Amino acid sequence: MPQFVRQFAVEIDNVTGGAIEHVANDGRRTVLGHVERPATGTIEANDGFWASKYSHAIDGTAGHLLATSVYVMRSKVWPEQPYDPLYYENFDPVNGQRDWTTRLLNIRPDRYADADHGNWLADTIYTDIPGGTGIFGGKSAIPTGAPLTYLDDTAGTWRPIADYFRADPTAAPPRRIRFTAYRPIARGASPSYIEFENWAAGDTVAGRTHTSNGGIYVGYPNGSKNHVADVVQRVEGIGRFAGTEFAHVGQMDTNHPGAFTFSTSPYVGFSWDQNVRGGFQIVPANHVKFLSNDLGQNSFIGRPQWLIVGPIGADPDVLFDRRYIIDGKLSFSPGWEAIAPVFGMYARTTFDPANLAESTYVEVSYDYGTTWQPTPEFVGVHDPTTCHTQTCPQNWTNLRVHLAYPAGP
Incomplete structure (x- = not known):
């Protein structure tokens, strides 16, 4: 802890x-x-x-x-x-x-x-x-x-x-x-990043077909990292998420117990125009299942704008089971809702384009983490059927969220 x-x-x-x-x-x-x-x-x-x-x-x-x-x-x-x-x-x-x-x-x-x-x-x-x-x-x-x-x-x-x-x-x-x-302080220092391997079991990404889920890792300044969760649905699209008009490309838009949202659209400030928005969202599996099954929201599961987080070793098919299954057993625990580091306590919206060392932002990789690139700019709605460039989200193999803890003001 x-x-x-x-x-x-x-x-x-x-x-x-x-x-x-x-x-x-x-x-x-x-x-x-x-x-x-x-x-x-x-x-x-x-x-x-x-x-x-x-x-x-x-x-x-x-x-x-x-x-x-x-x-x-x-x-x-x-x-x-x-x-x-x-x-x-x-x-x-x-x-x-x-x-x-x-x-x-x-x-x-x-x-x-x-x-x-x-x-x-x-x-x-x-x-x-x-x-x-x-x-x-x-x-x-x-x-x-x-x-x-x-x-x-x-x-x-x-x-x-x-x-x-x-x-x-x-x-x-x-x-x-x-x-x-x-x-937070762990392993003698504040965690420096959260990395998402952007695939679930069965996905083919950048020419590779994966038999197991991508992992989610917390990284530390000494080079060590800790496997904390799995990806059970990859992100491969962009949506008009509220608030991204107030964020720069790559900046964290929101963090709360059921969402981790990032902007792919440039900062414009307050606007009534939803078409200036663009981003993607990371959400916990049990939150998705509750909203989908109990509230009937037609989002999340099978939708390309959402990466869904589950426990280590989770079967992606668990998303289609309205029950909460953790480690193969029926559970009523929240299962990653409000759980650090992804859904609380670590990330801040802090961002300065001129000082990324004191900013929380996401980078993407197209080659399984060999190299990292700034988040590409996308505004509006995109999915694999409409996005056809190399920078499209379906080509992202990894996401890395850099964490910063400035003391202000």
Whole structure:
């Protein structure tokens, strides 16, 4: 298990004009932006965000940054008790029967206050920080799992956010909140990359037919790497994923318990035009199965824009079995939802085109890792039937996500 070392905090004064500050470990403060419109409530996560139930802060508390992104930050503020996956057996999406639901507090970059004019969301802190910068993609970007606390004015101390909501989970959010960013340390250093061998058992890629799945590895500065999961469906297409308009080509768009998204389109900023978007997504197998089988979403399985992650040695055919099968046995465990390093706690949206050493970004290989190339630019929707150049995703043999942990601001 990795250790986590504190790097910095981000404090938000949840009032109109309130400061959003980067707070260094030595106490130095840097104003990153301001609140344009404060949040006055929280909201229940919809069933599509079922993976949120499995997530928790790195210190074990309930309240934390649940999703880090270039265009939204979503935080879990309640409840405290862990979710019981066995409830899955009794889930009834038609009649709405379900166990507790995660309560969310959201933060948005600039332009959203204007875009939502007249329909402002009570659960959202609207800021003047441009998407893709600051806490939304700059050096002050925060990883998922960052503990969320609030300032208890009576005691003058910072306390877990769940303490605030314990008496009334529907209460208005507190005025001052704080996220604390940590970096992981394992094998004497912070992990430097996550690599995906882009094939599943039975796939033919770059002239080779594979009898076993591609592996997913965490790499370290000393050259060692650890096999942590398998690929059960390869990515070989591009889709219009939300938020990629705020990201540069190769930049991480989003990381949360059920998704790891990267942009292949250039940064344009806020836009109503979905055709400026482009990217691909990495998702955990059990999340896919729940969304597909229980919610009827016609995505993911057999769709080229998604790489699907499963346990080591998983049979790709398990995707067509609505049950959760792990190591050949029936299981109701989350199976990679909210599990580091892919779906939490390691990756940040931080990106600087002039300083890739302090950026999180993905590179691709066409020759099984012998050489690595920058992510090619693709906008819109592409799949093997419409994309016919050497740089097309169906020709990617490997993906390598470089990890960075700048302390900001």
